[in-house]
Amino acid sequence: MPSKVDVLIVGAGPAGLMVALWLSRLGIAARIIDKRTDKVFSGQADGFQARTLEILDSFGIGERVWKEASRMFEVTFWNPNSDGRIQRHNRAPDNVADLSRFTESVLHQGRMESFFLDAIAASYPHPANPACQIKVERMVIPTSLSIDEEKVDDDEAYPITVTLRHLSEEEATPAQRLSNLNDGLFRSNLTADNVPSTIEHTNGRKDMREETVKAKYVIGCDGAHSWTRNTLGKDFEMRGEMTDFIWGVLDIVPITDFPDIRNRCMIHSASSGSLMIIPRENKLVRLYIQLTEVSAGGGRVDRSKITPEVIFKAAQKIISPYKLDYHYCDWWTAYQIGQRVGDKFSKLNRIFLAGDAVHTHSPKAGQGMNVSMQDAYNLGWKIGLVCKKILRRGILDTYELERKQIAKELIAFDHKFSRLFSGRPAKDIMDETGVSMDEFSNAFNMSHLFTSGIGVDYKPSVLVAKPAEHRIVKSHLELEADKIALRVQAQSTLFLATNCKPGMRFPSFQVVTQSDARPWQLHHKMPSDGRFRLVVFSGDISKPTRQRLVNNLGAWLSANVLSKYPLVALSPSADPHGGTTKFQTDSYPSIIDVLLVHTAKRADVEILRDLHEVYHPFDAKLGWDYDKILVDEESYHDGNGHAYEGYGVDPEEGALVIVRPDGYVGLVTTVAEEGWKEIAKWFQGVLRPV
């Protein structure tokens, strides 16, 4: 008998775990399988970008990474001088100031996977679904997948059938070890995937347990060699190109007289290739080392030539005349630089691909794990809320619309950056085949907005109400976008909140709670709990006209919006920053969470006297909720957040901003009555009314 599950996730790396975390928080019945025996223990991805840390923080696990990680603040560029000897050319900040409260950090992927597993476990028991619990099922591979296309529009159907095979430990352990050190070659693009051969090898064996699963949705987070993608056929093949550049990676505790070993460094040697230094946690340092003597020119790479010794010797040559040695090596791997991206991210909005399964590139800019987790972060709440019948199913269209664009930008960035870094430094201005070091360093410095993830700007859709003039048709991708955009009713008025841009993430500034004067990053009032947020920038509510307007808005919201979209049991804890709860503090009346940010003096406002109950919802057991009214003013000990200035809102005008459950701005409109219908329209396009 086949079992049933709402969502089946294939692959328990960072992308798969991010989807699982979302679904665990929303109480969705889901399973997550992985072909390996255990999580990653060393090596692999290590870069955390600012936006990723914000996202992890919204689940309450950002601080764990932030605390353990090595943070990078400065990058130094080392180029050959006129004698061909490397020397420090210049220093630059590793992060642009004020983009985020987080900065680029480094910690190995295995720790992140642990934090995900802890956070998923912490979601249970879930109030909406006490029986379900997502646990990673290891040593399991899918062996067949089919979809009943006639049922894809039926909410109640489980149109996908997947066969799963449970492997023995022996079958699940990669056999490609080349040395007695931990290596990542079996995951590298220098190696073919072992799933097809494992399937073939175990076909018909009686010790292999099989089961059939019926699922509403399947998400392939199974990496660059994705079995899910391969099974979906030719339309899903990735396109792009490989280069001849081969790079090795070493995680070591270095013993060296190179002076910048605890800085991020970009070293171009005169003729021995390039080296990137990434200082890591626990005294580890990651070295990315160009292997100029192992070429992929015109054919397959001879993998037997790639050993830790060969990679280390190449590093010594590049960094000379400085000495480099080590006692402890934690992990090593090698890869061939290439950029490939899939054309389709989803089949019939029922089967989805995320992460390396749809885009691969070189790892040096610390993007891979981040973009993969952000794919999954974009997808998880949409599938979860569709399963709960809160969100319209058509919203699933926006996954490919939003994330394919990012994948293409990533590929374009990596294409440029990896060639500049792998290229031989130009000897002088006449050396046309060499790379200009100034061009390289400028390209690096210009890339921060993109690499931090803060620059992400999603296309217009029902979820992103840009003003009409932003929807000029330019390309095939944009044509597609426009098809979706045509369904959009609501329109944003951008000047009202110049730093809250529809399609971009809502930024965070410090505000102070009206009730207890505690300073908060506004992001901390917006955890990833599946709720939409309506931020009311009301201006000075101690003025009678403002107060009246805001209370009229409250009455209108209450009658016309919130009541249409009541809260279903959504999330185990309203606030991951609130610690353990003895009882649900989630007394909100609606899936839409209303946050009021005003500019009156805190002492001039009395919550119960002055403000409509929509801003302080009442619960018969818990009394009023005092946590939703915030003030933009000086705090007692932590300075002034200047939030209105930060969000670009004029206190005299005010603004209403809709923030999606993933923290991206959906709509900016006026707090005056003309804006209210935009709010109603936006939610009408996105949510299913009760």
Add this chain to the structure above:
Amino acid sequence: MPSKVDVLIVGAGPAGLMVALWLSRLGIAARIIDKRTDKVFSGQADGFQARTLEILDSFGIGERVWKEASRMFEVTFWNPNSDGRIQRHNRAPDNVADLSRFTESVLHQGRMESFFLDAIAASYPHPANPACQIKVERMVIPTSLSIDEEKVDDDEAYPITVTLRHLSEEEATPAQRLSNLNDGLFRSNLTADNVPSTIEHTNGRKDMREETVKAKYVIGCDGAHSWTRNTLGKDFEMRGEMTDFIWGVLDIVPITDFPDIRNRCMIHSASSGSLMIIPRENKLVRLYIQLTEVSAGGGRVDRSKITPEVIFKAAQKIISPYKLDYHYCDWWTAYQIGQRVGDKFSKLNRIFLAGDAVHTHSPKAGQGMNVSMQDAYNLGWKIGLVCKKILRRGILDTYELERKQIAKELIAFDHKFSRLFSGRPAKDIMDETGVSMDEFSNAFNMSHLFTSGIGVDYKPSVLVAKPAEHRIVKSHLELEADKIALRVQAQSTLFLATNCKPGMRFPSFQVVTQSDARPWQLHHKMPSDGRFRLVVFSGDISKPTRQRLVNNLGAWLSANVLSKYPLVALSPSADPHGGTTKFQTDSYPSIIDVLLVHTAKRADVEILRDLHEVYHPFDAKLGWDYDKILVDEESYHDGNGHAYEGYGVDPEEGALVIVRPDGYVGLVTTVAEEGWKEIAKWFQGVLRPV
């Protein structure tokens, strides 16, 4: 056969657990017993003061409290107006600005106990003592205690013999429940202790397992009813007085139209008594409620009159005309206000008392748990390092010297504050038996330095080298202090670091790591790992004369100080903020940790080229330690810590500061050669040379 243990701790409340945490970090063989079946789950103490949070942070658990706790920023004073109706009289900050990076916070004691248990478990396996592990042994009481006085000066002896009895669950469960709600009356000073009756009741019973333990040290952290103290006899009786004031305590989720329910409030009603509101985590609010109708006048309190209903009705009366109701009550208790303190904190420096066992007072200023944990924090490292033969045994004298003074200050503070708060408000200036509301509010505002714990200023001793002129004999206590002070050789020169005062805690300011530009609170470079710290404020080391001086100091330290006090395996992780470690990163050569804080431009300094190895110790397996050289300069993203200004050090002069393992300043002297001998003398007085 009796078993042996270095330290036996009686009582696993906050004080006992703090000692256990210290000893676990230092790898000492210790046991901790408690008479109850489990840790506290609700109610009891809840206040965390700034210094306590700094201390917890030095063990890596401050952030857990900080994240979960309710933080208090503002206090409002409510007094009767001329009609006798309460009204908001004024607002004041709950914390003085810039005392600490932490502020007063509230979380229930049970969470703190959990964090302690986690932190103790995280100390193992301990490199210095892989076999030992401290675990709380519950349902165990001591039944006899004796000390062989002839052996107290013998390092190798176990002069104390204790008999322990293992109780059944039934025997260990307090029987005094008055309602079906959790109450704390069985711990209240309205109730006698049950240990003597339990001992009597179980004498001779065969189901009670007994064992004999030989210990080097015993620490009584067994609360206000301390069995340990009682067993030590008359000399150890506490002295002080009780008042007639009876107060009740309720932890509820209130439903009320009182506008300041999420603020700390001090309410004096006209004639119904006083009420303090403490907003807590998870929507809980603690109410301290004066019970004017339950008097202790002239005899014992009739406990049967004290029920949650009586307490709640009293609260409703005080807070009227505002309405107060609740659906959920988490815990309640009652107590009689009194202040008592013990005269002796130790017997022969082998048996010690800490926390409520030597000082009791009323709970409203949130001091009890803090002073108790700080007693234990003062004692733990001293006993631990004496056990390891690192510290001279005579240092144990300083426990009573330092902590009895604090206990007396606490008692004096509470005596004044509780009478002002329990007193009837004066009707007018002629009302001499009433309390002036301005006097009360001023007293509150003046008390912050004391209540925060930052004001603690220990007496001169070998551990606290004050200048000679500070040692004027004033009282019996000071005479004692002077007896110890006479042994002091080293002398401080205060003007060199005007904000690093010998006897007070070394404050924390932001500095930046030379090697990687990361901003750090200097406290985060000083974890509670048992090491002494020598902070070298060198000034501008890019100037050749300064650089030479600092390197000469390094060579001298290396030859004359550090080599005398080599590191023994001390602590499981060098840095509780560094997360999990795959290998020991503790490559330090000495029990004395040297931190260099300079004012040169970061870019003008090269660690290996410019600085003596004492500032970047070398380890054959791990290379150089790059974490000990810090810069007082603008960081890339977190502003400028202005550390020299904060510490009160003139960059042209510089300074050397010794910081004890508990973070208190031991010595301030000059970085010039005259200062070096003070350093040597100070350590000579404190440490045993190898």
